[in-house]
Amino acid sequence: MYSQEEQQSLYSLSKEYLDEGSAIRQQSADQQINELRQLIVYHEYRYYIKHDPVVSDYEYDQLFKQLEALEEAHPELLTPDSPTQRVSTDLTEDFPSVEHLVPMLSLANSYNAEDLYEFDRQIKRYANIPEEQDIEYAVEPKYDGGSIAVIYENDQLSRGATRGNGQMGEEMTNNARVIRSIPLKAAFSEYGIQKVELRGEVLIRKDAFERINQKRAEEGLTLFANARNTATGGLRMKDPQEVAKRGLEAFIYTLGYAADEKGESVLEKFNTHKESLDMLEKLGFKVPAEPEERTVCRSIREVVDFCTGWEEKREAYPYEIDGMVVKVNDRELQERTGYTSHHPRWSIAYKFKAKQATSKLLKVEYQVGKIGSITPVAKIAPVQLAGVTVASVSLHNEDFITSKDLRIGDTVLVERAGDVIPYIVKAMDDLRDGSEQPIEFPRYCPVNDTAEAVELVRPEGEAAWRCPTCVCGAQNLQQIIFHVSKNAMDIDGMGKSIIERFYELGWLRTIADVYRLDYDKIAALEGFGQKSADNLKASIERAKQNPIHRLLHSLSIHHLGRKVSRIIAAEVSHVLELQNWTAEDFTNIKDVGPVVAENIQSFFQDEHNIKMLQEMEELGVNLHQTEEDIPKAVSGEGPFAGKTILFTGSLQTMSRKEAQAKAEAAGAKNISAVSGNLDFLVVGEKAGSKLKKAKELGTVTILTEQEFLEQLP
Secondary structure, eight states, X not given: OOOHHHHHHHHHHHHXXXXXXXXXXXXXXXXXXXXXXXXXXXXXXXXXXXXXXSSOHHHHHHHHHHHHHHHHHOGGGOOTTSGGGSOOOOOOSSXXXXXXXXXXXXXXXXXXXXXXXXXXXXXXXXXXXXXTSOOOEEEEEEEOSEEEEEEEETTEEEEEEEOTTSSEEEBOHHHHHTOTTSOSBOOGGGGTOSEEEEEEXXXXXXXXXXXXXXXXXXXXXXOOSOHHHHHHHHHTOSOHHHHHHTTOEEEEXXXXXXXXXXXXXXXXXXXXXXXXXXXXXXXXXOOOOTTTTOEEESSHHHHHHHXXXXXXXXXXXXXXXEEEEEEESBHHHHHHHOBOSSSBTTEEEEEOOOEEEEEEEEEEEEEEOTTOBEEEEEEEEEEEETTEEEEEEEOOSHHHHHHTTOEETOEEEXXXXXXXXXXXXXXXXXXXXXXXXXXXXXXXOTTOOSSSOOBOBOOTTOSOOBOSSOSSSHHHHHHHHHHTSTTXXXXXXXXXXXXXXXXHTTSOSSGGGGGGOOHHHHHHSTTOOHHHHHHHHHHHXXXXXXXXXXXXXXXXXXXXXXXXXXXXXXXXSBGGGGGGOOHHHXXXXXXXXXXXXXXXXXXXXXXXHHHHHHHHHHTTOOOBOOGGGSOHHHHTOSTTTTOEEEEESBOSSSOHHHHHXXXXXXXXXXXXXXXXXXXXXXXXXXXXXXXXXXXXXXXSEEEEHHHHHHHOO
């Protein structure tokens, strides 16, 4: 979804917003809001889809709060697609989507005792309770695994689903059935409950995780990174037998929905959160044990003591936890306190401090990106940190090294802030013995293996050093990898490892070489064959017909992202027209700033780049503007011009994202809910409540997936 360069850029931008003294705060509110939304969407993708976040939970919270504050100060800039208007998502296309009976919201976070005291004060303000009066809280571990929702009807397990985006989750009932701590039958009818939805967390015990990795090592397989990813990955495996082998366990931590035979809520039968957990424990569910794991605190002071006590014994606990969850125990008070669109006001997560360890800085290696950015990477003595073996840590840039006075041979303090990416906090200078050596940032390209040395440059106002003229091919290789990626030319079957293999064989040296490959030679390669070669050829032939906005984005022009690529593509009939554009021509277009204008102009004034594009056109790559390059909504063209559309259910011939892109290209506006503003509802298999509501409205045109496709040009 994101190229390496885009991810590096978004990570750097995140750090700027997290720096209170950054000049970025002087930008317009509109620009800050747009950038913060991009950052939050990216970090949600890293956390919920990739399960590999690059910022701590605390840093994410700070970005989220900045966006909330700006939108509150500028309500005219608030849009329905803002991350603040929805719950984070982990939906994929692997399993059918199903709707939760009630939304699974996120939790607000706290990091110290004062945060908890402020939470207590807020509860009292919302519920009009005197400040001196104590509130009873239920406290339990915050498990670090994969969230699930399970439904029982007539005492039988009827459905299991992942958390998804809070409204919709991925249906994984067969996988839930093989998790032995989830009963297949439970006597809810004894409590007058006919249908119930429970929330829980799927985990792997620490010792079980170690045994799994030991077995994988013996079999020569890649080791799993950590217990959390192993658990969440197991939920999405398509073979339940393989799921069973992972030894997953499920803790149930709340009763989300409970109704009798008439469909009326019976939650009021349970006066407190504790009572509902006690019931679930009696019915055979795995819940946090009382009083060791969970307890009821009579005041916020007891909550603070219980949470800090648990932080001290965290490592001894057999499951991975990253904090404690504090909930108002009284259910009626929960309802009085209410909810935001993002989280319940009556509950908060107390997050434990980041995990740290010391190691030895052995050496520094350097990597080159597609625009020549040189990134230093510290190689350290392998150390276990938050369940992961860490041996490499990014040092970001020369300024980072200088500011921390890092030296080869230093004992360094390494942290996984929020249990995510490793970070060097500081050098332990009091442990130096005089043998440590300063890190001298190279002045010439460190990956260049030719006789021609290339001096690095550092553009004014930027932190990164760059190789301005690649002579060794390393930068060209990264550009080719990006060119074929999904967000660029989207050449299926030509991933990073394939590019590197073709490069080593001498078949690829420039982007143009992608379109002159010898498919007979590819078919003869070990691991390919004629079918693979034919499939690759078909993918490349399709890519040749891509709209020019994809081509522009694929050229690795510094700061030229997808949005500006689309804007520029709408302004030219042929890509090579940009040879004659001035900087003023670019900046006259809204959203094109002077820096990106200069970079684009520089690219198109380079005769080597022009020659490459000419070669690509001779090889059949499209350089002419296509209909897709012209914004349909603006031109009023397309069969769905000016109409709103929504997709529901499981689509069979395309992903949800692909369908939305097709609809947008046909002039439609994608919206997220069924209302009187909806024109078309496209239904796939197992369409649920959205289809029912659309039929009730009577004003929505309902299309099957095939009917939708037939209307496209």
